[in-house]
Amino acid sequence: SQKIEQNSEALNIQEGKTATLTCNYTNYSPAYLQWYRQDPGRGPVFLLLIRENEKEKRKERLKVTFDTTLKQSLFHITASQPADSATYLCALLTGGGNKLTFGTGTQLKVEL
Amino acid sequence: DVKVTQSSRYLVKRTGEKVFLECVQDMDHENMFWYRQDPGLGLRLIYFSYDVKMKEKGDIPEGYSVSREKKERFSLILESASTNQTSMYLCASSFSPNYGYTFGSGTRLTVV
Numbered sequence: 705s706q707k708i709e710q711n712s713e714a715l716n717i718q719e720g721k722t723a724t725l726t727c728n729y730t731n732y733s734p735a736y737l738q739w740y741r742q743d744p745g746r747g748p749v750f751l752l753l754i755r756e757n758e759k760e761k762r763k764e765r766l767k768v769t770f771d772t773t774l775k776q777s778l779f780h781i782t783a784s785q786p787a788d789s790a791t792y793l794c795a796l797l798t799g800g801g802n803k804l805t806f807g808t809g810t811q812l813k814v815e816l
Numbered sequence: 817d818v819k820v821t822q823s824s825r826y827l828v829k830r831t832g833e834k835v836f837l838e839c840v841q842d843m844d845h846e847n848m849f850w851y852r853q854d855p856g857l858g859l860r861l862i863y864f865s866y867d868v869k870m871k872e873k874g875d876i877p878e879g880y881s882v883s884r885e886k887k888e889r890f891s892l893i894l895e896s897a898s899t900n901q902t903s904m905y906l907c908a909s910s911f912s913p914n915y916g917y918t919f920g921s922g923t924r925l926t927v928v
Binding site for chain 1: 820849851856857858859861864866872874875906908914915916917918919920921922924
């Protein structure tokens with residue numbers, strides 16, 4: 705069956721460290737993978753999109769990698785801050801490329 | 817910035833009522849989507865639309881219908897609300913499936 709798996713356990717890190725979140729998928733061949741941030745009681749906010757022919761994408765303190773052989777994406781936040789605390793969702797373009805399917809998200813807590 | 821506006825933040829309805837959830841976007845996007853989000857299940861796609869008067873079923877369309885009479889407005893209809901439809905409902909729009917989605921703030925619906 706098709707699955708998008710993100711670590712359901714919260715990730716707690718210290719301010720200033722690099723946070724690394726993982727997204728694994730099975731039985732998909734996505735052309736695109738996206739990452740979103742979601743704060744409690746709010747809608748997700750788009751962060752980054754990476755294409756299957758791109759190994760890595762950066763935006764300010766964010767970095768995303770996409771390994772189609774391992775079927776995995778890693779999402780890094782460098783120099784993390786308490787304001788980065790949120791749930792981060794990965795999403796794949798599926799269904800022939802016309803709909804976005806989401807993982808369940810990983811909660812990140814950045815402590816002082 | 818694209819804005820997606822959902823008409824209500826909180827709704828309480830009785831079992832059997834017909835419920836309308838409204839969503840409006842202001843950036844002339846062709847694509848609009850309705851998701852529901854439940855703890856442990858993540859976001860699940862209910863319906864989506866690529867054009868006016870066009871609709872396609874998502875992964876969990878049962879018990880729902882949609883209407884898109886104008887490009888900027890996409891309505892989700894619960895014909896006869898049931899308690900298992902208590903959830904957070906999120907509307908989104910995008911320029912194309914290959915671009916990031918812009919989500920509304922969500923409507924938390926409680927069916928009693």
